[in-house]
Amino acid sequence: MGRWKPGAGDRLREAALSLYLERGFEQTMVADIAERAGVTARTFFRYFTDKREVLFDDYSDLEEKALAALDGVPAGTSALDAVAAVLDTVARMVGGDRELARKRQTVVMANADLRERELIKLTSLSAALADRLRQGGIGDIDASLAAETSIAVFRVAFSRWVTATDDQDLQDIIRETLDRLRTLSAGR
Amino acid sequence: MGRWKPGAGDRLREAALSLYLERGFEQTMVADIAERAGVTARTFFRYFTDKREVLFDDYSDLEEKALAALDGVPAGTSALDAVAAVLDTVARMVGGDRELARKRQTVVMANADLRERELIKLTSLSAALADRLRQGGIGDIDASLAAETSIAVFRVAFSRWVTATDDQDLQDIIRETLDRLRTLSAGR
Known part of the structure; x- marks a missing residue:
């Protein structure tokens, strides 16, 4: 994954967990997670297949x-x-x-x-x-x-x-x- | 459940299991189960909330x-x-x-x-x-x-x-x- 910003996976994970806690899992969209992590939704999908996969x-x-x-x-x-x-x-x-x-x-x-x-x-x-x-x-x-x-x-x-x-x-x-x-x- | 035909629950259970095995669970409809058990779909729903519940x-x-x-x-x-x-x-x-x-x-x-x-x-x-x-x-x-x-x-x-x-x-x-x-x- 060398050409992607280093640490984006961890930042996405942290952003996702915080949002799931704040708003609930159902109410959180991939776009919200990406925004909070400072990346695009496309980057999100380079790391995870969906928002559930962040947890597993x-x-x-x-x-x-x-x-x-x-x-x-x-x-x-x-x-x-x-x-x-x-x-x-x-x-x-x-x-x-x-x-x-x-x-x-x-x-x-x-x-x-x-x-x-x-x-x-x-x-x-x-x-x-x-x-x-x-x-x-x-x-x-x-x-x-x-x-x-x-x-x-x-x-x-x-x-x-x-x-x-x-x-x-x-x-x-x-x-x-x-x-x-x-x-x-x-x-x- | 006195006013319903005795044994309908067991017959429905047997009919459901046989159909799930023959056709697959997804492909079996409640109407099929009821028909094989010789009852109406309405009777089915007196015993089970849905076709999954038959198993559980x-x-x-x-x-x-x-x-x-x-x-x-x-x-x-x-x-x-x-x-x-x-x-x-x-x-x-x-x-x-x-x-x-x-x-x-x-x-x-x-x-x-x-x-x-x-x-x-x-x-x-x-x-x-x-x-x-x-x-x-x-x-x-x-x-x-x-x-x-x-x-x-x-x-x-x-x-x-x-x-x-x-x-x-x-x-x-x-x-x-x-x-x-x-x-x-x-x-x-």
């Missing part, structure tokens, strides 16, 4: 890095430990800016279509993780279970993180939540 | 019985054991007719809107379970985790059940899957 375009990068984290796990690692490595990677990617994450979460939760889209993205990520675990020799059921569980842990931890009043970071919360799951599962 | 109207009954199962669990039961009781109840409700479940699953998986709707229904069920667990004195995180985990176990087990070639019943598969999760979680 990170997912392909996230999936790529999550799968790479799985590939980096030593052979013989248990399915849940493999998933713990993935969650660490995801935490590093997502956990950098809580204020931004909070804004995004507020926007997504306020709109049924966006909530649906988020669920679909997470489900698709879970399916990709399960496939890769199977390719790595993990049994069918364990692969699906570990992948689904990782999404469950992520959802619970992420929601704790964005609503927390203290400064605990996402990675710590994810680890705690996974440990909590181990404790819960152990207690018969 | 069980969820409110499912949620009600799932919450009742939680209420029936003795005080002091761990969150995961409480959820195991819920899953047993759900298995009894859903696991009666695998052929019907298979047909429904085929229809839902073939259509993006229906898959989304299913995800939303499951997420809403998870939220309701978590709330009820909290009301029963389970801590916030444990309640969310146990509820999300139960949905994860259900999804994995249900998918095993509808695709299985043997006759194992859903309740057994759900129990096995939950045990598998305990084993996975224990292995560090």
Whole structure:
């Protein structure tokens, strides 16, 4: 994307989030976002296919890095430990800016279509993780279970993180939540 | 619903599923479903708000019985054991007719809107379970985790059940899957 103004993607993302919060997602037009970011609508469409994609375009990068984290796990690692490595990677990617994450979460939760889209993205990520675990020799059921569980842990931890009043970071919360799951599962 | 022909709801459900499989969900009209079930379109709308609802109207009954199962669990039961009781109840409700479940699953998986709707229904069920667990004195995180985990176990087990070639019943598969999760979680 060398010939475009550097940083336009980030500026568009910030402008979009602010406008979605101020006016609501439905009421914000691409032209408004472009104007606030100081670019043309045409530039907007070089970065995003539509105004919804501004909120979800990170997912392909996230999936790529999550799968790479799985590939980096030593052979013989248990399915849940493999998933713990993935969650660490995801935490590093997502956990950098809580204020931004909070804004995004507020926007997504306020709109049924966006909530649906988020669920679909997470489900698709879970399916990709399960496939890769199977390719790595993990049994069918364990692969699906570990992948689904990782999404469950992520959802619970992420929601704790964005609503927390203290400064605990996402990675710590994810680890705690996974440990909590181990404790819960152990207690018969 | 005493003044309507008994069994019309079930006949409409069967007719709808068959037509969705034969023609596709999009291509099936309410009038077609009513005709095959031997009733009028007006009767259809006494049972279902639209043709999508035919596939999902069980969820409110499912949620009600799932919450009742939680209420029936003795005080002091761990969150995961409480959820195991819920899953047993759900298995009894859903696991009666695998052929019907298979047909429904085929229809839902073939259509993006229906898959989304299913995800939303499951997420809403998870939220309701978590709330009820909290009301029963389970801590916030444990309640969310146990509820999300139960949905994860259900999804994995249900998918095993509808695709299985043997006759194992859903309740057994759900129990096995939950045990598998305990084993996975224990292995560090």
